[in-house]
Amino acid sequence: MRAEAHPRQAERIAALRECGILDTPREDEFDEITALVARICGTPIAVINLIDSDRQWFKSEVGLGVRETPLDTSICSHVILEHDFVEIPDTQADPRLADNPLCIAEPGLRFYAGALLTTDSGLPIGTLCVLDHEPRRLNGMQKETLRIIAKQVMRLIELKRALEVQKILAMEIDHRVKNSLQLVTSLLRQKRRRATHPEVRASLERAEMRVETISLVHQELYRASQSNTVDLAGFLPKLCDLLAETCPPHVRLEADVEPACLSSGSASALGMIVNEFVANSAKHGFPDGRVGRVTVTGRRDGQGTYSVVLSDNGIGAASLPGTADGGLGSRIIEVLSRQLGAEIVYPECETGIRAELSFACV
Numbered sequence: 001m002r003a004e005a006h007p008r009q010a011e012r013i014a015a016l017r018e019c020g021i022l023d024t025p026r027e028d029e030f031d032e033i034t035a036l037v038a039r040i041c042g043t044p045i046a047v048i049n050l051i052d053s054d055r056q057w058f059k060s061e062v063g064l065g066v067r068e069t070p071l072d073t074s075i076c077s078h079v080i081l082e083h084d085f086v087e088i089p090d091t092q093a094d095p096r097l098a099d100n101p102l103c104i105a106e107p108g109l110r111f112y113a114g115a116l117l118t119t120d121s122g123l124p125i126g127t128l129c130v131l132d133h134e135p136r137r138l139n140g141m142q143k144e145t146l147r148i149i150a151k152q153v154m155r156l157i158e159l160k161r162a163l164e165v166q167k168i169l170a171m172e173i174d175h176r177v178k179n180s181l182q183l184v185t186s187l188l189r190q191k192r193r194r195a196t197h198p199e200v201r202a203s204l205e206r207a208e209m210r211v212e213t214i215s216l217v218h219q220e221l222y223r224a225s226q227s228n229t230v231d232l233a234g235f236l237p238k239l240c241d242l243l244a245e246t247c248p249p250h251v252r253l254e255a256d257v258e259p260a261c262l263s264s265g266s267a268s269a270l271g272m273i274v275n276e277f278v279a280n281s282a283k284h285g286f287p288d289g290r291v292g293r294v295t296v297t298g299r300r301d302g303q304g305t306y307s308v309v310l311s312d313n314g315i316g317a318a319s320l321p322g323t324a325d326g327g328l329g330s331r332i333i334e335v336l337s338r339q340l341g342a343e344i345v346y347p348e349c350e351t352g353i354r355a356e357l358s359f360a361c362v
Contacts, residue, residue, distance in 0.1 A: 001096060003077035008123060012080075013053050016125040020161050022050060022057055029156060030060035033128075037149055038062045041113070041142045043130040048153055049076045050117075050126035063131075073102045075131075079114050080124040085147055088112040090135035107133040113143070115150035117157070128153050181215040205246075209279060212242055213271040229362065230267035232298055232306070233259035239271050240278070240296055247282040250291045257298035260306045260361040269339040270308065270359075276333050277310040277355060285314025285352065292352075306361035311354040 006012050016022065030048055038046035045063035049056050056074040058067050071077055078096050079086045088094050091103040091110050102109050114129030128150040130138075138146070185208055192204035240255040247253055262270065274296055281294045294312040301307070333355075337344045342359035 001099060002072050003074065003081060003096070006080060006124070009053075011121075012123045012125065015119045015121065015123045016050060016052065018161070019125065019157050020164055021059060021157055022052065024059070026060060030153070031062075033149060033153060033156075034060045034062045037128065037130060037146065040145050041130045041138055043111070043132045045109075045131040047129050047131070048117075048126070049074075049114075049129060051077050051080055051124075056126075069102075073100055075100070075102070075109070075112050076114060076127045076129060079112075079127055079129070080116060083116075084118065085115045085143060086113070087138060087143070089137050110134055111136045113138050113146060115146045117150055117154045119154070178215065181211055185211050185215070206276075206279065209243070209246070209275050210272055213239060213275050214268060229261040230264060231259055231261055232267070232270075232361075233257050235267055235271065236274065236296060236298060239274060243275060243278045243282075246279070247294070248286070248289075250289050251282050251286050252293040253278060253282075253296075254293055255296045257296065258300055260298065260300050262361060266340050266359070269336045273333050273336045273340070273344070273357070274308075274310065276336075281312040281314060281353070285312050285316075287315065290314070300361060304360055304362075305358050307356065307358045309354065309356050311349070311352060313352040316349070316351065316353060 034046040034048060038044070043063075045061070047061045047064065048059040050059060051071070051074065053071075055068050055071055056076055058064065061067070075088070075091070075097060088097070089111060091097040091100070091108070091112060097103045100109075109131050111132035111134060112129060113131075114127035116124045117126045117128060118124050128146060130146070188204055188208040188211065192201055192208060195201040195204060236257045237255040240253050244253040278294050278296075285294075286292045292313050295310070297309045297311075299307050299309075333344060337357055340357070340359050342357040344355055344357040346353065346355055
């Protein structure tokens, strides 16, 4: 006989759907639980069973080989009307299951024991159960184990749902942050285009690129999920692609960067240092259409230290105000270097300019 609907059926189905677990792929965490329960209880079948409105769906099963069956043949649909634990030593002796095809067939399901999967509001959404083809009983330890593990299954379901909700919220925050940064960049760009004074225009351009750098750091952090670290092998080349769009056609920007992880704050500081150097090189290092290149390289020494070399083959440091002569760009780079925990040096070069800095990395 088919079980009656739960007294709070609408609420129960809503709670089940809210868990977001129906029709999800098999997962090792749940499969390991059913395998363990079957072994502890000594049964050929163990199931994490969720009772939907018109079917029972198995998040995990051992010994059945199917993912769902009709509700008409469900033993668990009867069990969710009972207390937290139900044992049926012989299904053929239970009036509710006397005509159940799964119980009267050969080999039929002759033994059942299940613990409810219950939400915090007391609504049963399914069971953790074991079955056998022979009548039998569980001992006290097996019963208690089934109860305890059922609670852990429910906690695992709730945890996975919480993580999914957190993922959705993170996506929404990411969307809002990107929109906000794009708005700031757009406003700065408009102001820069309308500015008539060269120094004001240069300051707005520098601010625009800093916001772009922050936006890129944010994208890398989001891509790296919850680690709160940025991989320089992904971050710096992308930053250089962005900066290359601002370079004149006769200046080529190249990046060759090995992997290393930095905190978001350190990555942002490094990005702004690269931004300042590239901007100054592109603007002052190659006058009158002189062809050249700016290079960004990153190497780690295997001892937890990472070295970044910024260089160009332009006309040299004397013509780079703001980088090597103590101008605004130089002061900005020095401040950012201290934030990064590094000291930047400018070794002498036969051509162009070269800046080197080293810092701790992961």
